[in-house]
Amino acid sequence: MNYFPDEVIEHVFDFVTSHKDRNAISLVCKSWYKIERYSRQKVFIGNCYAINPERLLRRFPCLKSLTLKGKPHFADFNLVPHEWGGFVLPWIEALARSRVGLEELRLKRMVVTDESLELLSRSFVNFKSLVLVSCEGFTTDGLASIAANCRHLRDLDLQENEIDDHRGQWLSCFPDTCTTLVTLNFACLEGETNLVALERLVARSPNLKSLKLNRAVPLDALARLMVCAPQIVDLGVGSYENDPDSESYLKLKAAIKKCTLLRSLSGFLEAAPHCLSAFHPICHNLTSLNLSYAAEIHGSHLIKLIQHCKKLQRLWILDSIGDKGLEVVASTCKELQELRVFPSDLLGGGNTAVTEEGLVAISAGCPKLHSILYFCQQMTNAALVTVAKNCPNFIRFRLCILEPNKPDHVTSQPLDEGFGAIVKACKSLRRLSLSGLLTDQVFLYIGMYANQLEMLSIAFAGDTDKGMLYVLNGCKKMKKLEIRDSPFGDTALLADVSKYETMRSLWMSSCEVTLSGCKRLAQKAPWLNVEIINENDNNRMEENGHEGRQKVDKLYLYRTVVGTRMDAPPFVWIL
Amino acid sequence: MAKEGLALEITELRLGLPGDNYSEISVCGSSKKKKRVLSDMMTSSALDTENENSVVSSVEDESLPVVKSQAVGWPPVCSYRRKKNNEEASKAIGYVKVSMDGVPYMRKIDLGSSNSYINLVTVLENLFGCLGIGVAKEGKKCEYIIIYEDKDRDWMLVGDVPWQMFKESCKRLRIVKRSDATGFGLQQD
Numbered sequence: 165m166n167y168f169p170d171e172v173i174e175h176v177f178d179f180v181t182s183h184k185d186r187n188a189i190s191l192v193c194k195s196w197y198k199i200e201r202y203s204r205q206k207v208f209i210g211n212c213y214a215i216n217p218e219r220l221l222r223r224f225p226c227l228k229s230l231t232l233k234g235k236p237h238f239a240d241f242n243l244v245p246h247e248w249g250g251f252v253l254p255w256i257e258a259l260a261r262s263r264v265g266l267e268e269l270r271l272k273r274m275v276v277t278d279e280s281l282e283l284l285s286r287s288f289v290n291f292k293s294l295v296l297v298s299c300e301g302f303t304t305d306g307l308a309s310i311a312a313n314c315r316h317l318r319d320l321d322l323q324e325n326e327i328d329d330h331r332g333q334w335l336s337c338f339p340d341t342c343t344t345l346v347t348l349n350f351a352c353l354e355g356e357t358n359l360v361a362l363e364r365l366v367a368r369s370p371n372l373k374s375l376k377l378n379r380a381v382p383l384d385a386l387a388r389l390m391v392c393a394p395q396i397v398d399l400g401v402g403s404y405e406n407d408p409d410s411e412s413y414l415k416l417k418a419a420i421k422k423c424t425l426l427r428s429l430s431g432f433l434e435a436a437p438h439c440l441s442a443f444h445p446i447c448h449n450l451t452s453l454n455l456s457y458a459a460e461i462h463g464s465h466l467i468k469l470i471q472h473c474k475k476l477q478r479l480w481i482l483d484s485i486g487d488k489g490l491e492v493v494a495s496t497c498k499e500l501q502e503l504r505v506f507p508s509d510l511l512g513g514g515n516t517a518v519t520e521e522g523l524v525a526i527s528a529g530c531p532k533l534h535s536i537l538y539f540c541q542q543m544t545n546a547a548l549v550t551v552a553k554n555c556p557n558f559i560r561f562r563l564c565i566l567e568p569n570k571p572d573h574v575t576s577q578p579l580d581e582g583f584g585a586i587v588k589a590c591k592s593l594r595r596l597s598l599s600g601l602l603t604d605q606v607f608l609y610i611g612m613y614a615n616q617l618e619m620l621s622i623a624f625a626g627d628t629d630k631g632m633l634y635v636l637n638g639c640k641k642m643k644k645l646e647i648r649d650s651p652f653g654d655t656a657l658l659a660d661v662s663k664y665e666t667m668r669s670l671w672m673s674s675c676e677v678t679l680s681g682c683k684r685l686a687q688k689a690p691w692l693n694v695e696i697i698n699e700n701d702n703n704r705m706e707e708n709g710h711e712g713r714q715k716v717d718k719l720y721l722y723r724t725v726v727g728t729r730m731d732a733p734p735f736v737w738i739l
Numbered sequence: 740m741a742k743e744g745l746a747l748e749i750t751e752l753r754l755g756l757p758g759d760n761y762s763e764i765s766v767c768g769s770s771k772k773k774k775r776v777l778s779d780m781m782t783s784s785a786l787d788t789e790n791e792n793s794v795v796s797s798v799e800d801e802s803l804p805v806v807k808s809q810a811v812g813w814p815p816v817c818s819y820r821r822k823k824n825n826e827e828a829s830k831a832i833g834y835v836k837v838s839m840d841g842v843p844y845m846r847k848i849d850l851g852s853s854n855s856y857i858n859l860v861t862v863l864e865n866l867f868g869c870l871g872i873g874v875a876k877e878g879k880k881c882e883y884i885i886i887y888e889d890k891d892r893d894w895m896l897v898g899d900v901p902w903q904m905f906k907e908s909c910k911r912l913r914i915v916k917r918s919d920a921t922g923f924g925l926q927q928d
Contacts, residue, residue, distance in 0.1 A: 241817065243811065298817065324817065326819065352819070507814060507816065508824070510825070564815060623815070
């Protein structure tokens with residue numbers, strides 16, 4: 165490669181798009197590092213506190229697309245206080261100052277304000293794509309700025325955000341000249357929607373491929389929208405309460421038949437299930453179906469719908485489908501790659517939930533399955549062993565038995581052997597979530613066999629520090645380790661400090677680590693930010709001596725090249 | 740550490756700092772909590788109207804995860820999804836609104852947890868702190884009768900159809916004075 169001029173090498177690099185590969189290229193030699201950094205357009209930052217915007221821009225001045233992640237994963241489950249951090253404003257300010265030609269911004273678990281959205285909308289002439297996932301802190305006023313000011317907006321994709329809906333007219337802020345929309349997803353908005361503005365927007369967006377509506381969009385509006393957008397590929401239905409004899413419903417049926425490019429269906433946020441048959445004509449084309457928010461769709465209506473979906477690759481569903489329903493999935497959806505079964509009843513009813521039988525049926529019927537998230541009432545080692553045999557190709561295996569510490573319900577044994585079988589058989593396993601009754605043994609298996617494991621979630625598991633040590637010593641590719649309510653302490657935490665340099669982050673809450681253990685760690689590893697999150701008593705830990713034997717409630721540590729962050733709230737103590 | 744039965748195991752879990760018994764809901768307390776819902780409503784039925792929102796909302800709050808293991812953030816469902824789930828749950832065949840003539844606020848009861856008309860009457864009598872509510876055939880003797888709005892938006896007399904059928908079609912309940920009932924176009928035998 166030394167014989168080629170830089171432009172040729174750069175051209176070759178253009179074909180290398182994955183972040184991992186580009187990172188690898190940049191390490192080959194100084195010359196490649198230089199060429200790579202000037203040609204890099206897309207950057208992924210898994211932890212916004214690992215680096216700062218100034219250093220990012222110095223290295224990648226031609227940045228066009230940035231992905232940032234803020235809060236740790238357990239923030240999803242209310243384990244991280246709201247004001248912890250993950251603010252996007254400083255990033256947008258720095259990017260704006262540097263005049264970089266930003267076109268795409270993807271944020272996950274970050275705090276976004278209307279001010280940041282307004283600044284974003286005004287600072288980048290070619291801004292095209294905004295994707296916000298599980299973010300918070302903004303209102304529909306911020307969306308109005310984006311709509312009004314981003315002349316070439318292609319994607320506005322809001323997934324599961326907490327947005328304060330001011331019931332304003334943000335949709336009418338899209339100028340009449342805006343005809344470039346490809347993605348419009350506002351399903352998570354709670355308030356009313358200006359239907360007229362929405363219809364006109366969709367009518368003038370010939371490139372619109374993905375449209376996800378909120379529950380305020382009723383059936384007759386849906387019918388009109390689908391008439392305007394027969395080219396739709398990905399549809400999120402808002403409200404689906406209908407009268408089968410109404411004109412709107414007949415219009416909808418006719419419109420759906422014309423949507424021959426439709427491949428992905430979701431939503432049904434308010435649904436009367438008996439009219440789902442309107443969608444049957446296009447079901448045979450569907451590759452993705454997300455009914456996990458459609459609590460009113462179950463039983464025979466759901467089964468009938470699924471029986472038409474023979475090409476399904478991705479299915480997100482509620483556990484009200486039951487084991488029998490999963491058997492239907494197993495016999496119908498032979499192309500299934502990803503399945504998520506969410507709990508429909510968090511109130512502890514446990515009525516039509518799923519068990520190990522459903523999981524076994526799926527594993528037997530769907531040979532291409534590689535990702536699963538399964539909330540269930542009970543599990544057995546035998547079932548997991550069978551699943552491992554049927555599906556050795558798992559990349560992601562996340563099992564959540566609803567009751568913590570529940571053993572094999574037939575043998576009353578821990579589920580060590582079952583999970584052991586999974587990690588032994590699934591050589592490509594990258595992500596694993598454990599549940600049920602588990603001893604140190606399961607971690608021995610994980611350390612021994614899970615060579616590709618990058619993310620591990622542990623809750624109410626293990627007996628001694630040995631458990632955690634098996635994982636830290638064995639899993640060479642570990643990036644994110646998150647542990648709650650497990651008896652791991654300072655010995656495990658401090659055994660190999662250099663390990664944390666190879667990982668993105670470690671989370672430990674309600675474990676056995678002590679303040680002095682954390683302090684020792686922080687001393688040994690100045691390139692780590694060791695954060696103690698202590699909501700209850702701000703400075704009690706510091707004042708009370710107790711030789712630091714006090715247990716730390718929440719510990720979050722991560723590697724960083726920019727030292728202690730300056731925006732931590734008072735209840736976060738960075739050692 | 741040998742793990743034997745389940746229930747005891749769960750009570751041994753530490754969910755917070757040692758000595759921190761109050762900061763998080765204790766796991767074994769949750770089953771008590773569920774029972775408290777009804778008894779709370781019984782004793783608070785005599786509350787004045789200012790408390791109407793708190794009464795109704797306390798019912799909603801109790802309906803937040805009352806799972807056997809009530810650890811914070813468990814089961815690991817993201818908060819957005821959890822919120823949607825709670826909204827759905829209180830809409831599901833479970834909670835229906837109940838109004839009573841002469842009472843300025845409504846209540847909500849979990850129809851799903853009642854198993855018979857007699858049980859329903861008892862619950863309602865306790866809820867509103869009165870006696871003399873009757874269903875269908877017995878209604879002739881009682882001061883009040885119960886009517887319900889069904890899926891077709893018709894108001895029907897409670898007690899005519901089998902219990903299960905009634906449960907599935909009942910959208911809301913209303914307790915009216917027998918003497919006022921004739922003006923409602925009820926379907927009577």
